[in-house]
Amino acid sequence: MISEKIVERLSLYRWLLETRLENEVSNLFSYQLASMACVSPAQIRRDLMTIGYSGSPGKGYLVADLAKSIGKELDGAKPSKVAVVGMGNLGRALVSFISDRRSHLQIVATFDTDSTKYGRVICGCRCYAQNELEKIIKLEGITVAILTLPSDAAQAVADRLEKAGVTGILNYAPVPLKVSKKVYLENRDVTAALEKVAYFAREGD
Numbered sequence: 317m318i319s320e321k322i323v324e325r326l327s328l329y330r331w332l333l334e335t336r337l338e339n340e341v342s343n344l345f346s347y348q349l350a351s352m353a354c355v356s357p358a359q360i361r362r363d364l365m366t367i368g369y370s371g372s373p374g375k376g377y378l379v380a381d382l383a384k385s386i387g388k389e390l391d392g393a394k395p396s397k398v399a400v401v402g403m404g405n406l407g408r409a410l411v412s413f414i415s416d417r418r419s420h421l422q423i424v425a426t427f428d429t430d431s432t433k434y435g436r437v438i439c440g441c442r443c444y445a446q447n448e449l450e451k452i453i454k455l456e457g458i459t460v461a462i463l464t465l466p467s468d469a470a471q472a473v474a475d476r477l478e479k480a481g482v483t484g485i486l487n488y489a490p491v492p493l494k495v496s497k498k499v500y501l502e503n504r505d506v507t508a509a510l511e512k513v514a515y516f517a518r519e520g521d
Contacts, residue, residue, distance in 0.1 A: 318366050318389075325363050326386050328353055333383040345376035391420040397457055399482075401473055402464035403428040403443055406488060410462060411439040424456045446473070453480040460484040467491035 346357040470489035
């Protein structure tokens with residue numbers, strides 16, 4: 317298993333390669349990809365060695381082939397089924413954004429406590445009541461969930477998701493969650509991140 321940081325960089329490399337493909341670029345050298353990714357050429361080569369990929373001294377990397385090789389490592393043999401819990405503004409934005417970017421990440425269900433949203437198709441995905449969470453998770457074979465909930469509701473929902481069989485949670489609720497070692501958890505506090513940026517922006521004045 318490769319490290320978290322390498323996974324993040326590989327995801328970035330693939331996105332950059334795909335933008336080159338859109339511009340009909342067929343080859344790139346490590347220094348060119350490094351410049352776009354804001355890392356060193358040596359880092360590019362080390363990261364790609366973890367997936368067994370190397371370029372040609374004369375032609376560099378084949379853009380389409382490298383993007384495909386990274387995809388094989390990141391995507392797995394079958395698509396990951398994803399649920400979004402909390403269909404406010406952030407939840408809706410994430411559903412729209414993710415659905416347009418990656419076919420191997422399939423958002424197959426969303427959940428909310430607002431009864432006016434039950435049974436509706438929102439941003440291309442059906443919304444269910446939260447009391448149906450366990451049933452739909454098991455029925456759809458969902459393994460990944462995104463939480464965009466108030467802080468006081470997030471931990472209880474995370475506990476339910478884990479019991480239902482979810483093994484990966486991306487948490488946008490403004491509170492750290494506790495899960496077992498069976499679940500991979502990523503906490504993303506948007507406000508804390510913005511405060512960090514604002515602090516260092518002031519310090520740089």
